[in-house]
Amino acid sequence: MLDYSLGIPEVDEITGGVPKGTNIMLLGPPLTGKHLLIRHIIYHTIKEGDSAVLVSTRDTGDEIIEWFSEYLEEEERSRIGIVDCVTKSLGKNIHDKDVVKYASSPVDLTGIGIKISQFFEEFIRRRQIPKTILCIDSVSTLLMYTNIQTLFRFLHVFTGRVKLAGAIGIYVVDEGMHDDKSINTLKQLFPAVFEVKTDGEENHLRILGLGSKPTPWKRYEIDGVEVVIKSGE
Amino acid sequence: MVTTGIPKLDDYLGGGIPPGKTVLYYNHPGVEGDIFIIHALYHNILAGRKSIYLTLSSDPQIFREEFMSLGWKIEEHAEKFILIDAYSSLIGATSGEEYVVDNPEDIGNIDRIVRRALDDSDENLLLCCPLSAIMDLCGVEETLKVVVGWNNMVGDRGQNIIYHFTAWPYPSEVLERIKEELFNAVIEIGGIRERVIFGQYFAVVKADWTRATGKTVLFKVVRPGGVRLYIPKILVTGPFNAGKSSFVRALSTKSVSVDRNNTTVALDYGHVDHKGMSADIFGTPGQERFDPILRMLSSEAMGIFLVLDSTRPRDFERAKKMLEMARSYGLPYIIIANKQDLDGALSPDEIRRRFNVPDDVPIVPTIATEKKGVFEAFELLVERIMEDK
Numbered sequence: 001m002l003d004y005s006l007g008i009p010e011v012d013e014i015t016g017g018v019p020k021g022t023n024i025m026l027l028g029p030p031l032t033g034k035h036l037l038i039r040h041i042i043y044h045t046i047k048e049g050d051s052a053v054l055v056s057t058r059d060t061g062d063e064i065i066e067w068f069s070e071y072l073e074e075e076e077r078s079r080i081g082i083v084d085c086v087t088k089s090l091g092k093n094i095h096d097k098d099v100v101k102y103a104s105s106p107v108d109l110t111g112i113g114i115k116i117s118q119f120f121e122e123f124i125r126r127r128q129i130p131k132t133i134l135c136i137d138s139v140s141t142l143l144m145y146t147n148i149q150t151l152f153r154f155l156h157v158f159t160g161r162v163k164l165a166g167a168i169g170i171y172v173v174d175e176g177m178h179d180d181k182s183i184n185t186l187k188q189l190f191p192a193v194f195e196v197k198t199d200g201e202e203n204h205l206r207i208l209g210l211g212s213k214p215t216p217w218k219r220y221e222i223d224g225v226e227v228v229i230k231s232g233e
Numbered sequence: 234m235v236t237t238g239i240p241k242l243d244d245y246l247g248g249g250i251p252p253g254k255t256v257l258y259y260n261h262p263g264v265e266g267d268i269f270i271i272h273a274l275y276h277n278i279l280a281g282r283k284s285i286y287l288t289l290s291s292d293p294q295i296f297r298e299e300f301m302s303l304g305w306k307i308e309e310h311a312e313k314f315i316l317i318d319a320y321s322s323l324i325g326a327t328s329g330e331e332y333v334v335d336n337p338e339d340i341g342n343i344d345r346i347v348r349r350a351l352d353d354s355d356e357n358l359l360l361c362c363p364l365s366a367i368m369d370l371c372g373v374e375e376t377l378k379v380v381v382g383w384n385n386m387v388g389d390r391g392q393n394i395i396y397h398f399t400a401w402p403y404p405s406e407v408l409e410r411i412k413e414e415l416f417n418a419v420i421e422i423g424g425i426r427e428r429v430i431f432g433q434y435f436a437v438v439k440a441d442w443t444r445a446t447g448k449t450v451l452f453k454v455v456r457p458g459g460v461r462l463y464i465p466k467i468l469v470t471g472p473f474n475a476g477k478s479s480f481v482r483a484l485s486t487k488s489v490s491v492d493r494n495n496t497t498v499a500l501d502y503g504h505v506d507h508k509g510m511s512a513d514i515f516g517t518p519g520q521e522r523f524d525p526i527l528r529m530l531s532s533e534a535m536g537i538f539l540v541l542d543s544t545r546p547r548d549f550e551r552a553k554k555m556l557e558m559a560r561s562y563g564l565p566y567i568i569i570a571n572k573q574d575l576d577g578a579l580s581p582d583e584i585r586r587r588f589n590v591p592d593d594v595p596i597v598p599t600i601a602t603e604k605k606g607v608f609e610a611f612e613l614l615v616e617r618i619m620e621d622k
């Protein structure tokens with residue numbers, strides 16, 4: 001098994017894991033649980049003893065920490081770093097904390113970048129945690145406030161930093177919210193795609209670009225922090 | 234002159250920013266350079282200068298509160314600080330500011346409001362704005378054309394503009410033009426990287442009114458307080474019982490020593506925060522059996538204090554050896570003539586003669602136990618470390 005895994009054994013076995021430095025797009029239509037998949041991946045990462053940085057454009061840092069407090073001990077939660085792009089954009093003043101740092105708004109790419117770098121330094125350099133993941137949930141929200149070239153430049157820098165740090169990056173993109181051109185532009189940055197779809201009743205997932213061929217579609221459900229793969233297609 | 238709000242940077246710029254000049258902070262992504270703008274605004278507001286900030290990515294009220302997080306109060310000077318609000322309309326909120334950009338994606342709209350704000354003030358004015366954020370919204374070429382117009386305008390009137398620019402991967406000819414052509418001065422703010430950014434620096438790349446370019450300074454940001462020149466590692470070495478641990482303690486706001494029976498067996502550590510400069514200092518043991526620790530501690534050091542007991546010239550040979558062990562990289566150092574309060578203490582001049590100290594190496598008299606002379610010594614060494622770069 002390679003350096004990282006997604007914590008879904010049925011899938012990790014096929015791909016052989018995720019090499020360090022990989023940037024993955026998590027792509028799928030709204031309401032397929034991408035949001036919870038990210039939390040599952042973070043949970044799994046923390047349980048492995050690694051660290052995780054989550055850029056959140058929807059939930060506040062406090063909400064996320066509270067959610068995780070049901071599943072993780074305090075020491076484990078201290079290995080999560082959240083870049084909260086929500087709280088200050090609503091005009092609420094608040095100072096950075098150990099586990100949550102605040103960007104001014106989802107427009108503030110400069111600030112978001114600074115906070116990501118600070119968590120990377122804290123985890124990798126200061127606390128000597130060798131492995132970390134960066135999750136951006138979501139790229140689609142950032143795109144509501146910024147044009148595609150601008151966001152591309154931002155992601156270009158940070159996918160590069162992920163490689164340099166030997167981390168992995170996972171970037172949430174809502175399908176159907178952007179034109180094909182934008183999606184294709186973004187795909188240049190992400191050699192691997194974690195794809196989800198729904199047939200109305202059930203959700204399915206597969207991985208492209210890891211291992212020698214795409215994994216077959218698998219039915220899944222999310223139960224708390226666990227991703228449960230159902231048998232059959 | 235307009236101040237940058239950072240004394241050392243003002244020094245490098247020959248005292249500050251002369252009337253009519255424009256300055257650009259060229260900020261590599263991920264490095265805390267946006268705070269330099271807040272420094273400039275705050276210190277110019279305090280000096281009674283009308284100061285304007287164009288906000289594009291932060292709620293105006295949140296931006297005002299940034300000053301508070303640094304421990305700075307601006308309420309009393311509220312009339313000197315003006316915000317041009319180009320953020321509220323971007324997120325569909327209403328603005329309470331006097332100057333509002335209704336359509337921040339239209340450079341013409343931004344241009345009109347900025348010019349109105351410049352027209353409404355006399356020459357004693359500083360405008361700060363986020364250049365890359367404007368470029369991102371309005372287009373690179375469109376923005377730069379307007380910026381050239383602003384620069385000419387303030388040049389004629391004696392007003393000043395400081396731009397903040399995050400150096401995202403724009404086309405290289407754009408980056409070059411920004412770095413070389415469009416502004417009177419460019420200050421680069423970057424990170425020292427090894428897997429991750431772990432140190433931050435600023436450097437004067439150009440300033441067309443002074444020759445002091447190429448200076449590089451490490452910094453970090455503390456809250457409250459803001460930008461601090463930062464020296465990650467200063468070594469304190471010297472013979473057994475010379476007063477090294479006492480010296481580290483005297484300088485430090487926080488310190489620890491690993492001592493047994495009053496002699497250091499591993500190291501002393503202290504953090505100094507003094508006059509906008511901060512440093513981590515490491516004291517070595519004095520006894521010979523710990524020399525491997527001295528060698529280890531001296532790697533990555535940026536400067537050295539060599540502490541002598543001024544009453545014990547017989548230890549000077551040992552001191553010389555220790556200095557040689559620590560100085561294999563030709564680091565700047567100064568000599569601390571400690572225990573000046575004791576009978577028989579040699580004066581700095583005598584020490585220079587007996588120790589054969591080169592003329593350009595300062596010898597500072599101290600009484601570590603009474604904190605006498607220690608901060609003077611610190612300032613001198615920091616000065617030498619900075620000049621060395």
Ligand SMILES: Nc1nc2c(ncn2[C@@H]2O[C@H](COP(=O)(O)OP(=O)(O)OP(=O)(O)O)[C@@H](O)[C@H]2O)c(=O)[nH]1
Pocket residue numbers: 471472473474475476477478479480495496497498517518519520571572573574575599600601602603
């Ligand atoms: N009178 C006087 N005593 C001092 C002065 N500086 C240090 N001392 C004393 O000298 C002794 C040694 O001081 P330390 O600071 O422990 O010396 P050190 O260089 O760290 O010693 P080692 O770690 O054992 O090599 C202590 O008793 C101090 O109180 C000074 O300026 N004047």
Ligand SMILES: [Mg+2]
Pocket residue numbers: 477478479496497501516517518519
């Ligand atoms: Mg000692």
